[in-house]
Amino acid sequence: MASLKTSVLGIEFENPFILASAPPTASIESIDKAFELGWGGAVLKTITPDDLEMIEASPRYASLKEKNKIIGFQNIELLSHKTIQYWCDGIRYLKEKHPTKVIIASIMSPVDRKCWHELVHKLNDTPIDAYELNFSCPHGMPEKGIGMAIGTTTEISTLITGWVKDVATKPVFVKLTPNVTDITRISKAVERANADGFAAINTVQGFMGIDLDTLEPNLCIDGHTTYGGCSGEIVRPIGLRCVAQIRQSSDLPILGMGGITNWQDAVQYFAVGSDAVQICTEVMVNGYGIINGLKKGLLNYLEEKGMNSISELKNIAIAKITAHKDLNKKYFVNPKIDKEKCISCGKCTRICEESEYNALSMSEKEIKLDKDKCQGCSLCSIACPQNAISMEAN
Numbered sequence: 001m002a003s004l005k006t007s008v009l010g011i012e013f014e015n016p017f018i019l020a021s022a023p024p025t026a027s028i029e030s031i032d033k034a035f036e037l038g039w040g041g042a043v044l045k046t047i048t049p050d051d052l053e054m055i056e057a058s059p060r061y062a063s064l065k066e067k068n069k070i071i072g073f074q075n076i077e078l079l080s081h082k083t084i085q086y087w088c089d090g091i092r093y094l095k096e097k098h099p100t101k102v103i104i105a106s107i108m109s110p111v112d113r114k115c116w117h118e119l120v121h122k123l124n125d126t127p128i129d130a131y132e133l134n135f136s137c138p139h140g141m142p143e144k145g146i147g148m149a150i151g152t153t154t155e156i157s158t159l160i161t162g163w164v165k166d167v168a169t170k171p172v173f174v175k176l177t178p179n180v181t182d183i184t185r186i187s188k189a190v191e192r193a194n195a196d197g198f199a200a201i202n203t204v205q206g207f208m209g210i211d212l213d214t215l216e217p218n219l220c221i222d223g224h225t226t227y228g229g230c231s232g233e234i235v236r237p238i239g240l241r242c243v244a245q246i247r248q249s250s251d252l253p254i255l256g257m258g259g260i261t262n263w264q265d266a267v268q269y270f271a272v273g274s275d276a277v278q279i280c281t282e283v284m285v286n287g288y289g290i291i292n293g294l295k296k297g298l299l300n301y302l303e304e305k306g307m308n309s310i311s312e313l314k315n316i317a318i319a320k321i322t323a324h325k326d327l328n329k330k331y332f333v334n335p336k337i338d339k340e341k342c343i344s345c346g347k348c349t350r351i352c353e354e355s356e357y358n359a360l361s362m363s364e365k366e367i368k369l370d371k372d373k374c375q376g377c378s379l380c381s382i383a384c385p386q387n388a389i390s391m392e393a394n
């Protein structure tokens, strides 16, 4: 019998689905509700010293939609507005009511040893299971020298990780930003500073666009905008890449996230090295109830694959990710066209022509392949709306 239970650094998860630090974890009532519905754990909305100024802008979201479905957000929301005392009391309440659920405290503070220590000392006295250091918020906070301003330098991120590790009585995950050229520079540095694990990714810095009627930015605050953090489906390839890169350079646990919308996305995050996964945008859009489909889908999948737990999925793709120079350049695939499925729409010939290969042409509604010109790139099969083209190895 497959099970969704998993253990990370000795912390027992009844399932590997955790709410990411974000609006769905901004209050004790919401987390309570999510736990009732079956989430395995929650990372609290980032807690900061009570005197850290936090003035929100309005509006603070823009979105990217595909056929009216939200596939990504850009947000400029800041951190928790609740006091440390609120969180300390709330954590105690939640743990008493839900002793089997994992509670991770996300924290951020100015670059001051005393401030970080004060925050950690207060939370040490609560029954949290771990810390997550938010070195990765890309908007607002970097202007104060914190958030992503910490996580883009090895010096400050190691310094603070060291400060927290000196006093933390629980494991410390560092939440990394994808907004760097090489995420492993930061992950390796904080590992040397004794971080216990990683969380990745925080939002990807972006600019959602311009309204063509008003020529104002999509996220427009009284005529102006600022760069924000993108999340949801649109960032999944970046999240998967970052988690894989961290895994290729470290054996420490990773809480993977970025664009997870269903159990299939989660499986991919396990395959590239995640020990558990966090979700934010999909919960905001479709509600805490998505946990049922996530758990059921993952359990069925494990059973179909004859696997007992997600530990058998973990890292499965890592050995398959290599440098371009090490790929087998003798391997070659040719398109095979299923004439029954082809509707002669011309999408394959157009993409082949416009991409300079000119290997496909249409004659009397039939697709012809010039094998000498075909470079085996696979664009035709990607463009086909009928799945009529498969790529087959020579």
Ligand SMILES: Cc1cc2nc3c(=O)[nH]c(=O)nc-3n(C[C@H](O)[C@H](O)[C@H](O)COP(=O)(O)O)c2cc1C
Binding pocket: 020, 021, 022, 023, 045, 046, 073, 075, 077, 078, 079, 080, 106, 134, 137, 175, 201, 202, 203, 230, 231, 232, 233, 235, 257, 258, 259, 260, 278, 279, 280, 281, 282
């Ligand atoms: C509105 C919003 C607020 C967020 N606030 C926080 C935060 O306070 N602390 C934090 O570490 N990450 C924060 N995040 C980032 C998420 O935790 C997560 O890393 C990111 O959204 C990617 O996951 P997703 O694609 O499932 O949303 C926030 C994201 C959004 C959309």
